[in-house]
Amino acid sequence: MTAYEALAAHIAEYNDLLNILNTLKWDMRTQMPAGGAATRGAQLATLTKLAKDIFVSDKTARLLDAAEAELTGADADAYATRALRQTRDAYELQKRIPAELVGRLAALGPESEAAWAAAKDADDYSAFQPYLQRMLAINIELAEAIGYADHPFDALIQQFEPGMTAARLKVIFGELKGGLLPLLGKIVANDAPLPVDLWAADYDLAGQKALCYELAELIGFDFSRGRLDIAPHPFEISFTRDDVRITTRYDANYLPMSIFAALHEAGHGLYEQNIAPELSRSALTTDFIGQYAVGGASYGAHEFSSRMWENQIGRSREFWQLHFHRLQSRFPEQLAKADAELFYRAVNRVQPSLIRVEADEVTYNLHIMLRTEIEMALLEGAVTVAELPQVWSAKMREYLGLTPPDDRRGALQDVHWSAGTFANFPCYTIGNIMSAQVLAAARRHLPDLAGNLARGDYTSLLAWLTDSIYQHGRAYSTEELLRRISGEGLSVAPLLDYLERKYSDLYQLN
Amino acid sequence: MTAYEALAAHIAEYNDLLNILNTLKWDMRTQMPAGGAATRGAQLATLTKLAKDIFVSDKTARLLDAAEAELTGADADAYATRALRQTRDAYELQKRIPAELVGRLAALGPESEAAWAAAKDADDYSAFQPYLQRMLAINIELAEAIGYADHPFDALIQQFEPGMTAARLKVIFGELKGGLLPLLGKIVANDAPLPVDLWAADYDLAGQKALCYELAELIGFDFSRGRLDIAPHPFEISFTRDDVRITTRYDANYLPMSIFAALHEAGHGLYEQNIAPELSRSALTTDFIGQYAVGGASYGAHEFSSRMWENQIGRSREFWQLHFHRLQSRFPEQLAKADAELFYRAVNRVQPSLIRVEADEVTYNLHIMLRTEIEMALLEGAVTVAELPQVWSAKMREYLGLTPPDDRRGALQDVHWSAGTFANFPCYTIGNIMSAQVLAAARRHLPDLAGNLARGDYTSLLAWLTDSIYQHGRAYSTEELLRRISGEGLSVAPLLDYLERKYSDLYQLN
Numbered sequence A, B: 001m002t003a004y005e006a007l008a009a010h011i012a013e014y015n016d017l018l019n020i021l022n023t024l025k026w027d028m029r030t031q032m033p034a035g036g037a038a039t040r041g042a043q044l045a046t047l048t049k050l051a052k053d054i055f056v057s058d059k060t061a062r063l064l065d066a067a068e069a070e071l072t073g074a075d076a077d078a079y080a081t082r083a084l085r086q087t088r089d090a091y092e093l094q095k096r097i098p099a100e101l102v103g104r105l106a107a108l109g110p111e112s113e114a115a116w117a118a119a120k121d122a123d124d125y126s127a128f129q130p131y132l133q134r135m136l137a138i139n140i141e142l143a144e145a146i147g148y149a150d151h152p153f154d155a156l157i158q159q160f161e162p163g164m165t166a167a168r169l170k171v172i173f174g175e176l177k178g179g180l181l182p183l184l185g186k187i188v189a190n191d192a193p194l195p196v197d198l199w200a201a202d203y204d205l206a207g208q209k210a211l212c213y214e215l216a217e218l219i220g221f222d223f224s225r226g227r228l229d230i231a232p233h234p235f236e237i238s239f240t241r242d243d244v245r246i247t248t249r250y251d252a253n254y255l256p257m258s259i260f261a262a263l264h265e266a267g268h269g270l271y272e273q274n275i276a277p278e279l280s281r282s283a284l285t286t287d288f289i290g291q292y293a294v295g296g297a298s299y300g301a302h303e304f305s306s307r308m309w310e311n312q313i314g315r316s317r318e319f320w321q322l323h324f325h326r327l328q329s330r331f332p333e334q335l336a337k338a339d340a341e342l343f344y345r346a347v348n349r350v351q352p353s354l355i356r357v358e359a360d361e362v363t364y365n366l367h368i369m370l371r372t373e374i375e376m377a378l379l380e381g382a383v384t385v386a387e388l389p390q391v392w393s394a395k396m397r398e399y400l401g402l403t404p405p406d407d408r409r410g411a412l413q414d415v416h417w418s419a420g421t422f423a424n425f426p427c428y429t430i431g432n433i434m435s436a437q438v439l440a441a442a443r444r445h446l447p448d449l450a451g452n453l454a455r456g457d458y459t460s461l462l463a464w465l466t467d468s469i470y471q472h473g474r475a476y477s478t479e480e481l482l483r484r485i486s487g488e489g490l491s492v493a494p495l496l497d498y499l500e501r502k503y504s505d506l507y508q509l510n
Helices: A002-030 A033-057 A060-071 A079-096 A100-121 A125-146 A152-157 A165-188 A204-220 A256-271 A299-312 A318-328 A339-344 A361-380 A386-401 A426-445 A449-455 A460-468 A478-486 A493-506 B003-028 B034-055 B058-071 B079-097 B097-124 B125-146 B152-159 B166-190 B205-218 B255-275 B299-313 B316-330 B340-347 B364-380 B388-400 B426-445 B449-455 B459-468 B476-485 B493-506
Strands: A226-230 A235-237 A244-248 B224-230 B236-238 B244-248
Touching: A002 A033, A002 A079, A002 A244, A002 B003, A002 B034, A002 B097, A033 A060, A033 B003, A033 B364, A060 A079, A060 A244, A079 A125, A100 A125, A125 A152, A125 A361, A125 A386, A152 A165, A152 A318, A152 A361, A165 A361, A165 A386, A165 A426, A165 A478, A165 A493, A204 A226, A204 A256, A204 A318, A226 A256, A235 A256, A244 A256, A256 A299, A256 B079, A299 A426, A318 A339, A318 A449, A318 B426, A339 A449, A339 B205, A361 A386, A361 A426, A386 A460, A426 A449, A426 A460, A426 A493, A426 B224, A449 A460, A460 A478, B003 B034, B003 B058, B003 B079, B003 B236, B003 B244, B034 B058, B034 B079, B034 B097, B058 B079, B079 B125, B097 B125, B125 B364, B125 B388, B152 B364, B166 B364, B166 B388, B166 B493, B205 B224, B205 B255, B205 B316, B224 B255, B224 B476, B236 B255, B244 B255, B255 B299, B299 B426, B299 B476, B316 B340, B364 B388, B364 B426, B426 B449, B426 B459, B426 B476, B449 B459, B459 B476
Parallel strands: A226 A244, B224 B244
Antiparallel strands: A235 A244, B236 B244
8 A cells, every 4th residue: 555545545534434424414404303403412523523633633644744755746736646735734724723712613603503593583683792702703713723814814714715815805796796786776777576476376395396306307416326305404415426415495385495496406416426436535525624525626616516507507598498397287277377488587586685595696696795795894803793783784785775674684694603604605606606607618618508408408518517627526726627617717707797698688678 | 520430421422423323324224325335335334443443442441440440349230330340341342352353244244145135036045155154154253252151152142132141042942932832733723814805905105104103102102302214124223312213114015014113113212212311322322242322231122122012012902902993094995894803813813934024923933943043053063054954944844834945935034144143033032032021020010001001001101111121221131120020030931921812812722
């Protein structure tokens, strides 16, 4: 066994433990009886600590040293070299984060989340304020431990989107806002209610489930290596490429909820299922920082895949021209007054709203920018935790023209901060930007793509995505992936172009 | 923290890992897509090895020494003392079993099981013979490593039924056969077909599922701390008392399959759900030898609970007099020609058969004795692997009056030996014997029990079982539990008495 193989065997076991943690989390969210929560918590804590101990052990250091000595001068672009470099970087970073700090963050999490849930229910921001204050302080400590040159945000975002910085995000956001706000203004001026309320009917769950399976399979999700279950907050999670689990949720009076959540999570699932088999159990399917077994390049890159399949494919006119009959044959009475075009319009209506998770493609990124700008200001000390609701309201008025009537529909709406997660929100927008760039590149590389999509053939797109992006797992960063396929890094022009075209047509803006 | 508390905290983490292994196994058998098998195997192997390393570590030895010094002279009967003694015994035993031997057994398992499955399909014993030869040899090595005074079987059965010996089993089996064979002869002479074939109808799965939930809940299974799922080979598994998962299987043309499997597994589940909460994550819910998180005293003791609820309660006339209407209201057409008495007779018909898992209460133990006697003879060298099919046939004729027409329905029918498991079969019979003893003791201790059961009130029985047996987890052995409630150890008289009464009535033998 070479020194590199010895390191790889050690990392494979670490990756196994992270995949086991994923299994426990999936079970907890989809299967576990309520009574199991406390002992499951103990089991998760034990295995999380054990996995971390194994990764930051002297054994890892020894194996890393030996593998580096062995691979000196090897091809810098080879998977092995990249895996080794990422493992070394993660090891050094993990060593800089004190176990005591991680323990404090983990211990505060459940209490803080419970306080947030209660505060949200009671619409009492002041009850959550002290927890947010503590979570912010711990995240500032964490940023100092990780280290940064310019902005504490730069340290924290390395956990989710390696290489991204606050300065870069500010430029990107500026460009994006510059395009989105005028577009939104024109849309709002032209908006009118649809002639039929499609959701004033009952859509039985069995029919919805069958549809979700059908649509996920249609775009290429492989059920011999995956499952679709129910979860109140839909998610995708994998235990290697060979066992990828997606979830959705069902509302009897709102069919799009289940369908688009299923397409979104299937989009995440397609990424995981199409990673090269040789990357299973390797550093290149291991998020060493988040202690998570995951194959996508980053949070943003993962979101590119889910958003692309959900929105650019799943909310396209071509998609429903082809597949609306599937809905109608499951729900003939409920959809008797509808056709593909009406359905397409109904699931693409743009309406500024207070709630991020309900936002359409045009307004969604404004919700993300608002949160990211607030996160940066909190970390800088430019905004205090006490001032947060006011800042939130002011930005909501500026970006969306709305004033939250309460904090439940304002600063208290998302779980992230209560769970101690800062600098994660921008990944959603990075994903949206990347999805437009990738699909634009795919159209350039595949002259037949438009025709294929119009015929319902998704295999050429999936094959190209696998070849260009999916197969590489975490070997390349978001920026590297984009440069390889489009010659440039993250760029907002394709997203703005896509939104301009789609919504100019839908709202007859020209 | 006392030295004992330090040991307990260490064991709690080991117990967490075993509960996690249980979760992975449950998922594998009930949820996992087929494609996930290979990587799940790697994950199980990694965690199994890690758990074993943690248990046989120097840390365990150090903590054990300190705790023993601290508890010298403590009450020998207290949970802590018992937990400490069991941990020490298991540690010494595990140290005696070479890791290399365990690895060899584990590595041969899948290959041997596959060879067995193929040999069974092809009815070709000779194709399985070399694997059985190797499994027997490894088990003889294992017996030598564990150590024994009289018989290698004595060593192997310690894994499943601590304290039991081959000599003791021979005596027990002799008594049991002495009662069963004459009873069976009389029954067979009096047997006649039932007037109606109740299973010549379709019983839809949704109705069967609802019934299984209803019956499990009726006898006390707590669904806030448990689930019921589908598995091709039904089983019960727990991840502490607060998360107990049972399974059953459904046959549209044979309603009893799902119902009695559900009652059987719910019987196992009741044991786990009623262990004292303070034993969660302790040595007294840890099978250190099998590396399994389980709360029952032994395999035999666990089988007492499942067999008692399935057979002594679930196949009693009183049970169906009360609950047959539940079946009939779910399946009015299918059961139109039936009544409680006919159903009772149908699910208690005694018929010598070739297949153990389909055997009735009277013949079941004869199947077990046949296997156990063969296991002992193989370990002694009195029978060779080549002779096994002939010995099997001869014993089948002697005990059940049947000659297997092929090895598929003979020596190849069970998976156990191919998986490398020897000396586990007698636990089924120990469970049957114990179930009759326990229920007889319960009747003596609870004068109202017959009336309660006739009214469908199972709570007094469950409370008494919890108090006498379930709550103690693994603190007492099967023998100790029986002595505490009945004043004597394992004794076949109550089982023979129960069978004599029940079947003399059913077959009008007197």
